[in-house]
Amino acid sequence: MKVISMLTAVLLSVCLSAAPVVQTEGLQTHVAALKDSLEKNRQQLKQYEWTETMTVLVNGEEKSQKQTMNHYGPDGTVQKTPIEASPEKQQPQRGIRGRIVEKKKEEMTDYMKRAVDLIKMYVPPNPEKIQAAKNAGNVSLRVVEPGQRVRLSFKNYQMPGDMMAIDFDPSTKRLLGATVSTYIDDPKDAVDVSIQFNQLPDGTTYPASANLNAPAKKITVKMTNSDYHRVS
Numbered sequence: 206m207k208v209i210s211m212l213t214a215v216l217l218s219v220c221l222s223a224a225p226v227v228q229t230e231g232l233q234t235h236v237a238a239l240k241d242s243l244e245k246n247r248q249q250l251k252q253y254e255w256t257e258t259m260t261v262l263v264n265g266e267e268k269s270q271k272q273t274m275n276h277y278g279p280d281g282t283v284q285k286t287p288i289e290a291s292p293e294k295q296q297p298q299r300g301i302r303g304r305i306v307e308k309k310k311e312e313m314t315d316y317m318k319r320a321v322d323l324i325k326m327y328v329p330p331n332p333e334k335i336q337a338a339k340n341a342g343n344v345s346l347r348v349v350e351p352g353q354r355v356r357l358s359f360k361n362y363q364m365p366g367d368m369m370a371i372d373f374d375p376s377t378k379r380l381l382g383a384t385v386s387t388y389i390d391d392p393k394d395a396v397d398v399s400i401q402f403n404q405l406p407d408g409t410t411y412p413a414s415a416n417l418n419a420p421a422k423k424i425t426v427k428m429t430n431s432d433y434h435r436v437s
Contacts, residue, residue, distance in 0.1 A: 254434065358371075
């Protein structure tokens with residue numbers, strides 16, 4: 206009986222010591238597949254141009270909407286050409302009260318601009334930043350649906366304390382969705398971003414929409430990408 210107990214203890218110890226290795230190997234495999242998929246889609250999207258619509262709402266009321274025609278330039282960055290003029294500015298009020306109102310309006314406009322800039326830091330996910338998070342040991346893996354959906358979470362992806370979680374189909378290497386927990390300027394000013402992906406007829410995956418929610422300012426930024434067509 207003592208021998209059996211000793212063998213059982215040894216086997217249990219081996220299994221427990223091997224578990225982290227299996228987990229690490231699985232994480233490395235999925236991170237590599239995710240990076241390959243992102244890079245492949247980025248290269249394929251260089252053949253396309255598309256329309257980006259950026260809508261900003263405050264307290265649920267639309268404050269601005271801008272559209273741009275997007276395409277990748279020779280340097281590998283997205284080039285944006287405005288295709289719709291910005292909303293006309295309202296006539297400013299006069300006097301002290303008017304200056305106060307204008308100052309608050311300028312602060313809100315600046316905040317909205319930073320919210321728009323923030324969403325672009327995460328959409329689409331960047332393979333280089335994913336690798337940097339992996340190198341720093343800031344990646345975790347969760348199997349949501351075996352063989353169909355895994356979730357890779359990247360801590361300190363763009364800024365200290367933020368988190369991007371990407372759902373990925375390991376069988377097709379397709380991005381399914383992503384969520385981001387981040388902030389504007391101060392970690393106390395928390396915002397969240399949800400990203401949905403779609404596929405073009407040739408199988409290229411792209412970020413179809415992204416919504417940023419900033420509860421402290423009651424601001425929502427909605428970004429959509431549509432009307433993809435090949436550059437002639």
